[in-house]
Amino acid sequence: MKRHSHADQPAPRTSAGLWLTGLAATGILITLAGSFVIAVGTIARRVVTPARTRIRESDVHSVDTENGTITLGTNPDTTLPGRYGLFFGEPEHYLRLGPVIGPIGTTVTRRLETPVSGIPSRGPATFSGWYFSRPEELGLEYSAVDVQTPVGPAPAWLFPAETDSGRWVIIAHGRGTTRSECLRAVPVWRDAGYTTLLVSYRNDGEAPPSADGLYGLGDTEWNDVDAAIDEAVSRGATDIVLMGWSMGGTIVVQTALRSAQADLIRGIVLESPVLDWGRVLEFQADATRIPVPLRMAAIAAISNPWGRALTGLDTAVNFTGLDVVSRADDLATPVLILHSDDDGFVPSSGSHELAVARPDLVTFVPFTVARHTKLWNYDEDRWTSAIQDWARALA
Known part of the structure; x- marks a missing residue:
């Protein structure tokens, strides 16, 4: 029989050794958790932080x-x-x-x-997709005005109607851009007899910043469009249409749902709109291959008070309140939606679903091939005709 020496036996694990092993495992877990939290914060901040430089794609x-x-x-x-x-x-x-x-x-x-x-x-x-970058390029009369918003005076461009009828359209641009994006819409509204007000809003690089300097994704910016309604009324507006591109769509819908002056709003026009941030962020996370746990945690950080330390937001974003598709029954004014199924940035599924949910109010004009906020560029005649026909029916 072979005798085993003490050298053949496994060394007994001392309490100190077990403690060190546990400490190492805990350190690894803390490191992994810390890395996860950092990644979540980075993704969440990217969503709410205004871009100050253009992506050269x-x-x-x-x-x-x-x-x-x-x-x-x-x-x-x-x-x-x-x-x-x-x-x-x-x-x-x-x-x-x-x-x-x-x-x-x-x-x-x-x-x-x-x-x-x-x-x-x-x-x-x-x-x-701007095409026009300055208001004078339209060859139309206009003036620069300031809208007195809760964060301070926000610059706007005012294009008067040829004949004042009291009908105004207030237009909000999308995320990461400025009111120049909306210049394409001025001629069609002027031809329809509307005075047009192209507005800026907090943190867009033209209007004053909010205290946190971050986007509320429509949850705060609607206050600035509401202030634009005050400005329009002070100048004689009696009937108002709100129009928004991309995130501007979120903003104007929230204005219609929350404003104390909602009775003045006769209709809403949405171009490539964000109607449900949840599905938009999921779509973009899939495109950039962000793992599901990270994206879910980032959305939770943006939408909950505990996440403010990660995002820098003063107030958590109410994603549920911004989900217009689930709030379809709350709509009370006619809506025109222009959206491409080949948008590439904001999926058109929300637009389709809202049109199905409220066929009594929503007119949906789907496009294909055209990319995000570039419907006018791709098919100007169809885009213009859709707004003309809707505006005529509204009047």
Whole structure:
């Protein structure tokens, strides 16, 4: 029989050894938990923090000013039919782009509609749906006014109707952009007899910031549109339509649902609207492959008081209150929705569902191919006709 020496026996685990092992395991768990919390905070803050620089997701390959063309790298936006814009160069220029000319391969060549000189021949750029970047480009009478909001005076552009009828439209832009986004809508509303007010709101880079400097995703910004209603009424408005692009859609719907002046609101027009932040954030998390536990925790942090330490928000965002689809029964005014099934940023499912839930109030004009907030650019005639027909029926 083989004898076992003491060296063959496992060493007994002392209480000190067990304590050190437990301490190491606890340290690992704390480190993992800390990393998770940091990741959650990073994702949550990204949602509510206003962008101060443009994402350069396009590339200019060449500029031919003599022949009036510009060649870009291809992506789902740069190859679209229609008229668009491009932020390019240092100092930054805004260039108007016309239709695609020539074949599409790894690059696409478009008509360059802006006379420019002194810009680089290549480099990173930002493709835009604005087309118009300044109010004077419309060739219409306008004035700069200030709307007295709860956070201070917010600049706005006022385009008077040709004949004053008391009908006004107040238009709110989307997340990460400015009121220039809304200039495309001015001509159709002026032709319909409306005075148009293009507003800014807290934390958009033009209006004063809120105390926390962060987006409320519509949960706070609606107060600034409500203040714009006060401004319109003081100037003779008697019937008001609210219009919003993307997050601006959330903002104007919340204004209609919460304003003490809701009886003045005759209708709502929504372009590529965010109607349910939950599904939008899920869609974007899928696109960027953010794990489900992280995305769920980030949404919880934004929407609960305990998450304020992670997000920096003064007040948690009420996602339930912002879910217009689930609150469809609360709508009381006619709504026109323009949304593309190929939006690529805000899924159109909420628009479809709201139209089904309230066929008595909601007119839904679906698009395809067009990308987020670029419906006017892709098919200006159809976009314009949809608003004209709806406005005529409303009147």
